Amino acid sequence: MFERVLIANRGEIALRVLRACRELGIGAVVAYSEADRDSLAVQLADEAICIGPADARRSYLSAPAIVSAAVVTDCDAIHPGYGFLSEDESFADVVRAHGLTFIGPPAEVLERFASKEGTRHLLARYGLPIIPGSEGMLRDEAHALEEAERIGYPVLIKPSAGGGGKGMRMVRTPRELDGAIKVCRSEAKAAFGDDSLYLEKWIEDNRHVEVQVAVDRFGHGIHLGERDCSVQRRHQKILEEAPTPALSEAAREDLCERAVRAVVAAGYENVGTLEFLVDERGEFYFIEINCRIQVEHPVTEMLTGIDLVALQLRIAAGEPLGISQGEVELRGHAIEFRINAEDAAHDFRPQAGPVERFLAPGGPGVRLDSHLYSGYEVPPYYDSLLGKLVVWGPDRATAIARGEVALRELLVEGLITNADFHRAILANPMFLDGRVTTNLLDRVGAGAFLAAAASGTAERQRDAAASGTAEGRRDAAAGAAGGEAAGAGRR
């Protein structure tokens, strides 16, 4: 096992990795930018080292700065967290060239899975169904039009590199395709430095289901169940849960087993996530693999009791998995709420500034992974994730109830968060029925969601006074929210 690990990330994930290192008795050095000098991870670390200015390109995205920091602090491994350089094969290569271990898949594995398009075809060869799409990268507009015709509209234009919805457009006609290609190319070029695009058949009402896997150096692989990340806004996940309400137990088992078989055969190593789209009929299609720890990994940890970051460290250190598939037990239901500093009432405008007061919720089955503290100043330079509230219950209804209570308890004064928006989701009948598709929030509109929840609350109070039963309250809330949401959806 490693002696000392450099944590090359910030926010809640830096803290999460720090905690895992502590548990395993590994020394942890936190690398930080000038804007994160007062962060909780820096305060709690055994040692912290400033690697550059606030601008991420010169700190968290600077391979020389990070590797040099690991060298001068005598670390033997680097944990990249998620985002930034976490899936950058050339960074992994530089890390190794300096005699250090990259905590994640080895560089050559990252390289093998670097191209989304290439990975789809690779895993298709190992038995995973993929969405019909273009043959290779789009050469030019004429090629794109030809391929779209063959696949059939609507199609989704996707960049080969990156993620997060950048450079991605759904088009319904040749004319739309023609206009969107240029925009996507320039977006992809700006965001990832690579403008290669491909097409995929657009599945209208899809659900996003992903399988968590872990594979050691010796080719032993397990899956740790799946997660449903269908609650999205503009291709950004905001709430995740497991197990997915979209599939039966047998279908989930089938999906997970096929996923882990395929990645083991394709030579994957370390923890990773395979993302699938599930259509209305329950058919699933592989879309991409994430070669890193994911934001939503705690959902799986709640279900399995397995520490995924510790597992990541062990695999990277060359240890065998030490768990068989039979020992992985999935219990109950978990939901994660991404608590973002954003104003849902004003187009989710990101917020920055001091946190005047902060209070974490608690109780059975409640976990909060957050780097906040009272007096902390959220810097304006990075993403708006303040933390992740994760709740667990023996069943989905209990998890939802605990989520509602915890969201109400969570106190972040000084900044506007999306906690109320999460409560609105919990009150939505589509969510309560487990029928949320990835396009729902964008189709209905965030405003309608909030309004529905607000009127639901009013009605619930009236109704509760009249009937006095919990059953009546829930029905009233669901009814009111449903009317609004469905009405907006028809527009």
Added chain:
Amino acid sequence: MTDDLLERPMLQADPLGRLAAPDPAADHGAITRLADDLLPALIAKLTASGLGELEVRQAGWRIRLRMPAGRSTERGGGERRGGSHGRAQPGHAGHGHAPAAVEAGHRDGRGLLAVGPGRPDVDGDGAGERASTERAERHRVVTSPAVGFYEPRRDVTSGRRVHEGDRLGTVDVLGIRQDVLAPVDGIVGASLVEPGEPVEYGQELLNLELLGEPTAVGAAAPSEAPPTPVEPAGTEAAGVEVEVAAPPPPALDGQTVDSTAQAGPA
């Protein structure tokens, strides 16, 4: 990696490592001195003094610094974005691009505090408070441009006169040496890091004693610029005239206009 150093106007250091003098030609020397030498010292003075406004005239130039209302007694280090809190105002428009350079230097987010390039006080950390107090009036701390191992130049010893842009040492980043450059003209003072020691980004490496520091605020007095090898034309023996305008009423609260009046660092 050295692009932070490229933002500033730099003087030539010759490749043999001899410490070069600034180009004595034209106004540029004076302007550079004004922008990079005098101004940071004045800013520190203003921040520390609790004054509302400060104006300096020198060699045909005039600089006025103003604290926004209610800011003059706040601690200097607590500012997140210092750039908008006052800026140099060239008095004469006739000098073309030069005054713009003075302004631009303080609009690029480096803020209004006298600190090295590696430690912009716009981030509001504790080090800034230190820098904004008396020490910063006479010293400028040279900070590390990168994470690595520090190696000072052997011939840059205490008491040595250096010019802005001179290489004072290097930081070895994975075998690639990055230059540590003098942010201003000055005299090398105490070294804060041993040769070969690991340093982090922004770490304080050595002190530079400033040349041509302004004297007491409020008492118009000539500056006593130490003898320099080549004095830029037009600034020689130029007196520094400091005008103190009326401070904003809520901030002063009976404080005397005195260079010893300091906003006490926490």
